[in-house]
Amino acid sequence: xxxxxxxxxxxxxxxxxxxxxxxxxxxxxxxxxxxxxxxxxxxxxxxxxxxxxxxxxxxxxxxxxxxxxxxxxxxxxxxxxxxxxxxxxxxxxxxxxxxxxxxxxxxxxxxxxxxxxxxxxxxxxxxxxxxxxxxxxxxxxxxxxxxxxxxxxxxxxxxxxxxxxxxxxxxxxxxxxxxxxxxxxxxxxxxxxxxxxxxxxxxxxxxxxxxxxxxxxxxxxxxxxxxxxxxxxxxxxxxxxxxxxxxxxxxxxxxxxxxxxxxxxxxxxxxxxxxxxxxxxxxxxxxxxxxxx
Numbered sequence: 001x002x003x004x005x006x007x008x009x010x011x012x013x014x015x016x017x018x019x020x021x022x023x024x025x026x027x028x029x030x031x032x033x034x035x036x037x038x039x040x041x042x043x044x045x046x047x048x049x050x051x052x053x054x055x056x057x058x059x060x061x062x063x064x065x066x067x068x069x070x071x072x073x074x075x076x077x078x079x080x081x082x083x084x085x086x087x088x089x090x091x092x093x094x095x096x097x098x099x100x101x102x103x104x105x106x107x108x109x110x111x112x113x114x115x116x117x118x119x120x121x122x123x124x125x126x127x128x129x130x131x132x133x134x135x136x137x138x139x140x141x142x143x144x145x146x147x148x149x150x151x152x153x154x155x156x157x158x159x160x161x162x163x164x165x166x167x168x169x170x171x172x173x174x175x176x177x178x179x180x181x182x183x184x185x186x187x188x189x190x191x192x193x194x195x196x197x198x199x200x201x202x203x204x205x206x207x208x209x210x211x212x213x214x215x216x217x218x219x220x221x222x223x224x225x226x227x228x229x230x231x232x233x234x235x236x237x238x239x240x241x242x243x244x245x246x247x248x249x250x251x252x253x254x255x256x257x258x259x260x261x262x263x264x265x266x267x268x269x270x271x272x273x274x275x276x277x278x279x280x281x282x283x284x285x286x287x288x289x290x291x292x293x
Contacts, residue, residue: 037071043083044095057085061093061108069171078166078173082106086182091143091237096182097173103180105162107147109140109170140170147172147237150214152293154239157212158286159204160232165291177225177232186231186261187221198262198269201231205254206278207286214239217250220257251278 044058062070073079080098086105087094097106144167151164151174162174177183191197201224208214216223217238225232240247255278259269 033068033071037067037074040074040079040081041070043081057093061110063111065111066108066170069168072168073166073171073173076166079104079106089235094182096176099165099173103176104165105174105176105182107172107174109144109172111140111170143237144170144172146239150236150239152291153212153214154208154233154236154292155289156292157207158289158292159208159212160230160289161236162232162234163289163291177227177234183225183227183232185222186224186226189226191226191265194262194265195267197231198258198267201258202255202274202277203283204231204233205251205258206281206283209242209251209278210283211285213242215242215244215247215251216254217247219254221261 041058041062044062070079070082077100080100083096083098085093086096090110092107092109095106095108097104148164148167151161154161155163162177165173165175167173186197205216205219208216216233216236217240218235219233223233223235225234240250244250252275255274256271259271259274262269
């Protein structure tokens, strides 16, 4: 998910549509709910101390269903405030947020029909979600549950991914990778010893495949964060099990992208050797990370 893109120029027609879109907030039954969470949304409403602020982000992301989910998670004490976006992509925005235990990441999946048209292939064929694909909003909720479960599964096998905290419908809360600010993506940093990082990444892919019975299915330098000298995998919602009919195809694609990344650094890694490492060579028993299951 890219966090570098600039926001588009203001579109007056779009702003008018957004204003109409949020008229429901004035209805008595919803106004009380919104008033209860408004203080926690100062950042995304453009009233907080953050310089990035763009009200269009609120209009694009925070529809009625999303705000009701935020309200539910705030009621549970999972988050206190939602502050500013740290990444965005076709499927979701990720926001820096605060909780009683410190900063967290809140991933809000978009609920428009067009967004998820290409994602059903990662659910259809996964036996864990057999028979659950259907209407779009239902598909979004399944996707969030899928990412939550994939994160827990990978952490159980020692793979460095964010610790999942909670979710409700299209909103997922995770540990923030970074101290107080989000860590950069692998593509945005210069690594002193990139080949060692490549070997580390191959090992994580191998452990995921051989031990966790899971393939990321969209791994690249864009979906890897660099934190305290180590790579962390993110955006695992599309991850599928061995039983998925395209699991091996996705695995080859993941490893191919890692090989391309390291070869851009001046090395000559071989795809066949890298696949052999992932598929056949012994893998270590990594210690389980908190939040794994």
